[in-house]
Amino acid sequence: MNPPEAQKEALAVLNGVLESNYSNFYRKKYKHCTKFDDWVSIPFLTRSEMQRTSFFDRLFIPLGDMDMVRPTSGTSGRGILLMPKWGKKPQSYKPPLHVKYIKQKSLNRAVTFSGAHSYYANDVRNRLGIDYLYLDPGDMQTSARLFNLYKPEIIYGFPYAIASLVSSLSEKSLAQKVQAIIFFGERCSDTQWRFIQKYFANAVIFSEYASIETQATIAGPCTEIVRKKEKYVHPLPDYVFFEIIDSSGETLTKEGASGELVITTISPVVFPLIRYRTGDSATIIYSSCPCSIKTPVISIDGRIEIDRLRIPGGELNLAEIERVVSQCQEYVTGGDFLVQYIEIKDRYGVLKPKVTIELSWNKKKKADSTVLAKIFAQTLRVAPQYTYADGVREGKYEPLTIQFLPQDTNMGKRRIIRN
Numbered sequence: 012m013n014p015p016e017a018q019k020e021a022l023a024v025l026n027g028v029l030e031s032n033y034s035n036f037y038r039k040k041y042k043h044c045t046k047f048d049d050w051v052s053i054p055f056l057t058r059s060e061m062q063r064t065s066f067f068d069r070l071f072i073p074l075g076d077m078d079m080v081r082p083t084s085g086t087s088g089r090g091i092l093l094m095p096k097w098g099k100k101p102q103s104y105k106p107p108l109h110v111k112y113i114k115q116k117s118l119n120r121a122v123t124f125s126g127a128h129s130y131y132a133n134d135v136r137n138r139l140g141i142d143y144l145y146l147d148p149g150d151m152q153t154s155a156r157l158f159n160l161y162k163p164e165i166i167y168g169f170p171y172a173i174a175s176l177v178s179s180l181s182e183k184s185l186a187q188k189v190q191a192i193i194f195f196g197e198r199c200s201d202t203q204w205r206f207i208q209k210y211f212a213n214a215v216i217f218s219e220y221a222s223i224e225t226q227a228t229i230a231g232p233c234t235e236i237v238r239k240k241e242k243y244v245h246p247l248p249d250y251v252f253f254e255i256i257d258s259s260g261e262t263l264t265k266e267g268a269s270g271e272l273v274i275t276t277i278s279p280v281v282f283p284l285i286r287y288r289t290g291d292s293a294t295i296i297y298s299s300c301p302c303s304i305k306t307p308v309i310s311i312d313g314r315i316e317i318d319r320l321r322i323p324g325g326e327l328n329l330a331e332i333e334r335v336v337s338q339c340q341e342y343v344t345g346g347d348f349l350v351q352y353i354e355i356k357d358r359y360g361v362l363k364p365k366v367t368i369e370l371s372w373n374k375k376k377k378a379d380s381t382v383l384a385k386i387f388a389q390t391l392r393v394a395p396q397y398t399y400a401d402g403v404r405e406g407k408y409e410p411l412t413i414q415f416l417p418q419d420t421n422m423g424k425r426r427i428i429r430n
């Protein structure tokens with residue numbers, strides 16, 4: 012699935028990091044490997060493994076060679092991880108496709124919903140010659156006002172933020188002026204994709220996949236994908252050697268196969284990762300593409316397990332849901348629950364979060380599911396001073412619903428699932 016050059020590069024990265032005098036972490040974990048046939052014997056790397064190891068033990072370059080350390084949490088929040096950033100881009104650096112488009116069209120006014128962008132402000136200004144304004148995804152009213160004043164041509168952001176911006180715009184025609192939208196950070200659902208395409212009718216949408224651990228775009232669309240208005244991506248062979256594995260760790264290669272995305276950074280602009288399990292699920296859509304990129308076309312289906320999910324005005328947090336469930340113990344039995352998150356269009360065509368919690372139920376109490384749903388919504392905080400019920404009252408969210416599982420299950424699951 013990867014071009015032969017990428018295989019060679021991946022081996023070179025592995026053998027290269029073993030030479031570093033700085034990182035004990037790499038030397039302890041890996042062994043030299045010279046034949047690509049032995050690649051699958053190289054152990055996987057997980058995020059929790061990195062979190063357990065001290066930053067200085069993972070650091071593979073002299074402290075003075077990095078220009079900053081960025082605490083990263085990711086958009087679905089999986090705990091803070093310190094990552095170094097190198098000052099210089101490598102000679103071979105090829106910018107993602109949207110950069111070419113922005114230059115071609117001479118676009119220069121952007122808004123961004125990403126706090127991460129402030130870390131790259133100078134970089135973006137120098138490289139792209141554009142200026143941008145940071146919009147706070149937690150304050151959509153102000154964001155919409157700034158959007159009206161600034162009249163941007165480019166939007167960088169997470170799908171949910173862009174979709175909810177539309178809902179807050181008083182003058183929807185301004186959306187027509189936007190010519191490029193660059194998505195990253197999280198999966199975009201089909202509904203969000205269609206919604207954004209409809210309102211930003213003149214924008215070319217680039218769906219990019221950036222790993223917070225590499226702090227770089229590692230998969231992006233080609234001209235063919237953009238032309239077909241699809242939200243798929245190619246793993247970019249200049250940056251990553253990629254694998255898709257099933258739950259037993261076997262590599263998947265067939266069209267239609269879904270599994271976990273595993274990456275090895277071959278252009279380690281920031282921090283080398285070797286057989287890193289991203290925790291993201293991906294599907295192989297086309298095994299080849301008429302364009303010049305020699306990797307399959309894949310779709311990024313989102314986090315396999317989510318413990319935190321951003322929603323307009325706050326976030327759904329697994330620990331907070333656990334707290335609510337434990338407070339309602341007289342009604343519910345068993346510790347298992349499943350949180351389903353979807354976005355649905357209300358009668359004005361605005362996308363709104365809708366949360367359904369499935370859990371098992373204490374039959375003796377005969378609690379009504381609507382009563383319990385109300386209690387849950389009033390107790391569930393999505394921000395420090397803001398409950399789900401507040402959001403429903405202000406028309407931001409659809410009412411929460413409870414579905415009782417037919418009996419106590421031993422599924423052993425406490426999960427958030429996004430559909």
Ligand SMILES: [Zn+2]
Pocket residue numbers: 233234235236245300301302303304
């Ligand atoms: Zn292509």
